[in-house]
Amino acid sequence: xxxxxxxxxxxxxxxxxxxxxxxxxxxxxxxxxxxxxxxxxxxxxxxxxxxxxxxxxxxxxxxxxxxxxxxxxxxxxxxxxxxxxxxxxxxxxxxxxxxxxxxxxxxxxxxxxxxxxxxxxxxxxxxxxxxxxxxxxxxxxxxxxxxxxxxxxxxxxxxxxxxxxxxxxxxxxxxxxxxxxxxxxxxxxxxxxxxxxxxxxxxxxxxxxxxxxxxxxxxxxxxxxxxxxxxxxxxxxxxxxxxxxxxxxxxxxxxxxxxxxxxxxxxxxxxxxxxxxxxxxxxxxxxxxxxxxxxxxxxxxxxxxxxxxxxxxxxxx
Amino acid sequence: xxxxxxxxxxxxxxxxxxxxxxxxxxxxxxxxxxxxxxxxxxxxxxxxxxxxxxxxxxxxxxxxxxxxxxxxxxxxxxxxxxxxxxxxxxxxxxxxxxxxxxxxxxxxxxxxxxxxxxxxxxxxxxxxxxxxxxxxxxxxxxxxxxxxxxxxxxxxxxxxxxxxxxxxxxxxxxxxxxxxxxxxxxxxxxxxxxxxxxxxxxxxxxxxxxxxxxxxxxxxxxxxxxxxxxxxxxxxxxxxxxxxxxxxxxxxxxxxxxxxxxxxxxxxxxxxxxxxxxxxxxxxxxxxxxxxxxxxxxxxxxxxxxxxxxxxxxxxxxxxxxxxxxxxxxxxxxxxxxxxxxxxxxxxxxxxxxxxxxxxxxxxxxxxxxxxxxxxxxxxxxxxxxxxxxxxxxxxxxxxxxxxxxxxxxxxxxxxxxxxxxxxxxxxxxxxxxxxxxxxxxxxxxxxxxxxxxxxxxxxxxxxxxxxxxxxxxxxxxxxxxxxxxx
Amino acid sequence: xxxxxxxxxxxxxxxxxxxxxxxxxxxxxxxxxxxxxxxxxxxxxxxxxxxxxxxxxxxxxxxxxxxxxxxxxxxxxxxxxxxxxxxxxxxxxxxxxxxxxxxxxxxxxxxxxxxxxxxxxxxxxxxxxxxxxxxxxxx
Numbered sequence: 023x024x025x026x027x028x029x030x031x032x033x034x035x036x037x038x039x040x041x042x043x044x045x046x047x048x049x050x051x052x053x054x055x056x057x058x059x060x061x062x063x064x065x066x067x068x069x070x071x072x073x074x075x076x077x078x079x080x081x082x083x084x085x086x087x088x089x090x091x092x093x094x095x096x097x098x099x100x101x102x103x104x105x106x107x108x109x110x111x112x113x114x115x116x117x118x119x120x121x122x123x124x125x126x127x128x129x130x131x132x133x134x135x136x137x138x139x140x141x142x143x144x145x146x147x148x149x150x151x152x153x154x155x156x157x158x159x160x161x162x163x164x165x166x167x168x169x170x171x172x173x174x175x176x177x178x179x180x181x182x183x184x185x186x187x188x189x190x191x192x193x194x195x196x197x198x199x200x201x202x203x204x205x206x207x208x209x210x211x212x213x214x215x216x217x218x219x220x221x222x223x224x225x226x227x228x229x230x231x232x233x234x235x236x237x238x239x240x241x242x243x244x245x246x247x248x249x250x251x252x253x254x255x256x257x258x259x260x261x262x263x264x265x266x267x268x269x270x271x272x273x274x275x276x277x278x279x280x281x282x283x284x285x286x287x288x289x290x291x292x293x294x295x296x297x298x299x300x301x302x303x304x305x306x307x308x309x310x311x312x313x314x315x316x317x318x319x320x321x322x323x324x325x326x327x328x329x330x331x332x333x334x335x336x337x338x339x
Numbered sequence: 340x341x342x343x344x345x346x347x348x349x350x351x352x353x354x355x356x357x358x359x360x361x362x363x364x365x366x367x368x369x370x371x372x373x374x375x376x377x378x379x380x381x382x383x384x385x386x387x388x389x390x391x392x393x394x395x396x397x398x399x400x401x402x403x404x405x406x407x408x409x410x411x412x413x414x415x416x417x418x419x420x421x422x423x424x425x426x427x428x429x430x431x432x433x434x435x436x437x438x439x440x441x442x443x444x445x446x447x448x449x450x451x452x453x454x455x456x457x458x459x460x461x462x463x464x465x466x467x468x469x470x471x472x473x474x475x476x477x478x479x480x481x482x483x484x485x486x487x488x489x490x491x492x493x494x495x496x497x498x499x500x501x502x503x504x505x506x507x508x509x510x511x512x513x514x515x516x517x518x519x520x521x522x523x524x525x526x527x528x529x530x531x532x533x534x535x536x537x538x539x540x541x542x543x544x545x546x547x548x549x550x551x552x553x554x555x556x557x558x559x560x561x562x563x564x565x566x567x568x569x570x571x572x573x574x575x576x577x578x579x580x581x582x583x584x585x586x587x588x589x590x591x592x593x594x595x596x597x598x599x600x601x602x603x604x605x606x607x608x609x610x611x612x613x614x615x616x617x618x619x620x621x622x623x624x625x626x627x628x629x630x631x632x633x634x635x636x637x638x639x640x641x642x643x644x645x646x647x648x649x650x651x652x653x654x655x656x657x658x659x660x661x662x663x664x665x666x667x668x669x670x671x672x673x674x675x676x677x678x679x680x681x682x683x684x685x686x687x688x689x690x691x692x693x694x695x696x697x698x699x700x701x702x703x704x705x706x707x708x709x710x711x712x713x714x715x716x717x718x719x720x721x722x723x724x725x726x727x728x729x730x731x732x733x734x735x736x737x738x739x740x741x742x743x744x745x746x747x748x749x750x751x752x753x754x755x756x757x758x759x760x761x762x763x764x765x766x767x768x769x770x771x772x773x774x775x776x777x778x779x780x781x782x783x784x785x786x787x788x789x790x791x792x793x794x795x796x797x798x799x800x801x802x803x804x805x806x807x808x809x810x811x812x813x814x815x816x817x818x819x820x821x822x823x824x825x826x
Numbered sequence: 827x828x829x830x831x832x833x834x835x836x837x838x839x840x841x842x843x844x845x846x847x848x849x850x851x852x853x854x855x856x857x858x859x860x861x862x863x864x865x866x867x868x869x870x871x872x873x874x875x876x877x878x879x880x881x882x883x884x885x886x887x888x889x890x891x892x893x894x895x896x897x898x899x900x901x902x903x904x905x906x907x908x909x910x911x912x913x914x915x916x917x918x919x920x921x922x923x924x925x926x927x928x929x930x931x932x933x934x935x936x937x938x939x940x941x942x943x944x945x946x947x948x949x950x951x952x953x954x955x956x957x958x959x960x961x962x963x964x965x
Contacts, residue, residue: 138886138888139885139886141885167884167889167890168883168884170885170886170887170888171885171886171887171888172885172886206888206892209886209888209889210888499918502919503919506831506872506923508833508909508919508920508921509910509920509924510833539830539836558944558945562945562946566947569937569949569951570937572869572935572951573934573936573937574827574934574935575828575829576827576829576867576868576935577829577831577869578869578870599946603947603949604948604949694915694916712916715916763836764836764837767833767834767835767837770833770834771834771837771848774847774922775844775847776851790837
């Protein structure tokens with residue numbers, strides 16, 4: 023990817039001697055200095071560091087960043103192609119990072135000047151669709167007004183469409199959304215999110231929506247080693263650690279849990295850690311006479327994990 | 340400061356045997372005293388006579404402003420005198436002012452009658468300012484406990500309700516005092532009111548010494564002014580007002596004038612500070628009952644506020660007036676013809692407008708003051724200001740202020756309406772620019788000149804007064820930072 | 827005549843771009859913005875009709891500009907104003923209000939004087955447009 027190469031070259035002096043960091047420094051301007059101006063490099067770097075895995079997602083974000091940047095340079099030189107459409111669809115299972123990436127995306131689009139404010143408004147069907155006739159349009163419009171200047175993230179967007187009920191007001195919300203997605207591209211970016219198969223069916227029944235979504239990004243499930251790394255990050259942030267035995271047990275836990283139903287990737291990891299904290303605390307509480315060292319307060323032991331029902335044979339939780 | 344003679348005598352026999360003791364020995368100095376939340380606190384700047392120990396001087400201030408007299412009296416022992424005695428609890432030299440000391444005194448809440456500024460002032464400034472052992476004394480600041488604040492009703496209208504009544508938001512209000520101060524007949528006087536209001540001002544104003552003189556009796560003034568007010572209101576679709584000065588020789592006469600102001604449909608009336616605290620609180624109650632904005636002209640305050648070494652600071656007067664209950668208060672301009680260093684003046688404005696005033700030494704605020712939901716006073720900037728200073732005024736004081744351009748309206752070369760229009764256009768232009776994020780402090784004049792291209796009256800105003808400034812050193816400045824005067 | 831209520835009535839009519847910048851100022855301060863309209867511009871007519879509820883929690887002016895355009899389209903000959911509300915304790919009131927649409931012809935107000943004893947006068951301000959026609963047919 024070309025943009026990667028230029029990212030690295032920011033360390034070398036800009037072509038025009040660094041006199042100006044403006045994007046309008048004539049025919050000699052380098053992409054590198056243009057990129058440096060936006061601060062997007064740092065954001066993409068952070069994205070790489072902070073988010074485990076998600077390689078195809080990160081690639082697509084870099085591509086979009088590249089497109090917007092090049093577009094800006096082209097515009098300044100008078101090569102106009104009209105603003106690109108950036109409405110997106112994020113598909114993937116729960117806990118694969120869709121909301122997190124959407125928030126990052128809002129910041130990146132803001133830095134690149136595509137949206138004015140860079141905030142994210144996350145909604146579901148209930149926020150858009152009313153229960154009575156005449157309620158849906160004002161509700162949807164209010165949400166759209168709040169999202170202007172930023173990103174509107176509609177989680178489980180397929181619930182907007184309920185073919186089994188021909189009087190469903192969801193269709194009204196879809197119509198208004200479509201209008202705004204077409205006529206107010208400068209004002210907001212819409213991201214639809216949900217399970218891949220259900221989104222596919224939704225688009226089949228709503229070709230108008232499908233044709234207005236330029237980017238389909240699929241969020242793969244995490245691998246076991248990625249999940250272990252995610253757990254590590256979460257623990258660090260909360261000032262906990264696994265002891266050596268607990269690390270091994272947690273790997274085993276992940277393998278078992280992933281095979282069970284309702285596995286929700288990073289969200290399941292978060293839940294597992296929360297429950298381990300509970301057991302850790304209760305273990306300390308049950309031995310009130312033992313000295314509480316920093317070590318004991320911060321270390322989750324194998325026993326705190328092994329008590330999980332995941333290890334109980336035949337239990338599906 | 341822990342010298343033996345400054346320590347309270349606790350042995351009852353020695354303490355109450357007839358004779359003369361030092362104030363500190365009598366118990367008016369307690370360096371370890373921790374002020375209670377319910378205490379009134381006062382900060383005095385004192386200049387003791389040569390050879391007078393500052394601690395003893397501070398104790399004397401505390402004594403003379405509470406229970407003490409010059410000699411020991413046994414009748415003290417019939418009271419809980421330890422509590423009634425005010426306590427000087429801190430004395431420190433004023434930075435860079437040799438011979439002057441800041442002395443902090445705490446007063447128990449039970450020393451004061453509720454809801455009476457007359458009582459408060461009789462205590463705090465009743466005796467001590469003539470006290471011989473002090474060359475000079477100045478009351479710099481006071482902290483009034485919320486429990487005490489809540490015994491006052493405060494401004495009858497307040498900034499928020501005033502704006503709602505006038506339907507004017509998001510910008511300073513504009514006013515002008517009718518000039519010449521004296522001599523106009525009622526008919527001619529009303530003409531100035533009409534012209535200024537029609538031209539674009541929100542308020543016009545009687546001056547402090549316009550009452551009922553041979554050249555214009557008060558009824559005439561009221562009738563002609565209200566004709567001007569309503570004509571201008573009909574011509575603009577805006578609510579307009581004229582501060583009808585009801586100051587008179589007796590309370591009965593003031594009420595009579597207030598009644599006519601109300602009957603004629605005036606939204607506002609005014610009194611002078613010199614009517615006295617009791618009259619102010621009474622007329623404030625009347626204003627509250629009659630939905631009338633009460634404008635306070637601080638006539639006479641300079642006699643005790645101006646000198647840094649002696650008197651009462653205006654910040655204290657402003658606090659008392661907020662308690663007593665006025666809606667408008669002249670609080671200085673910083674850039675005009677009257678006394679006032681910019682930061683000190685901003686301190687007065689904060690006292691008028693804060694919900695809670697924080698300690699701010701560069702602005703002369705020594706105590707935190709919780710205003711206990713008392714309404715806010717609209718400060719008034721008046722005296723030698725003009726349209727070319729609009730950016731400085733807006734930058735210094737923000738939106739909640741009445742800017743009064745008397746000469747700057749009536750002295751306009753194209754006439755009074757043009758003068759008013761120039762001020763209103765300058766003001767709206769500057770608010771628009773500030774809200775758009777322009778740096779009005781530095782680009783202000785340029786912004787005005789651009790606006791003047793499409794506004795002939797503003798152009799004339801800038802040509803006439805663009806270079807007028809009053810650059811004199813202020814006498815009343817903070818001791819804590821070197822203060823620069825605004826050009 | 828020209829009704830000069832509102833914060834910017836002495837300036838040339840604001841462009842949409844200028845209006846947008848004022849709205850951005852309000853949103854940056856955390857104020858809620860509302861649109862109101864009337865065909866009765868009497869100075870004491872406090873309650874203009876609300877074109878929808880005040881818009882809370884908005885980040886960008888675009889949504890408000892869109893509402894304003896719709897309001898002007900529906901009421902081209904009405905007075906329309908943008909108002910901003912600050913819910914901070916101790917304010918809880920309007921903090922900015924400016925007219926963004928007005929009828930082409932503003933006939934203004936008549937001053938009615940009811941004379942009383944002692945040269946006292948009771949003043950009434952009466953809108954020519956309101957006196958002439960019923961609501962909805964005035965401008």
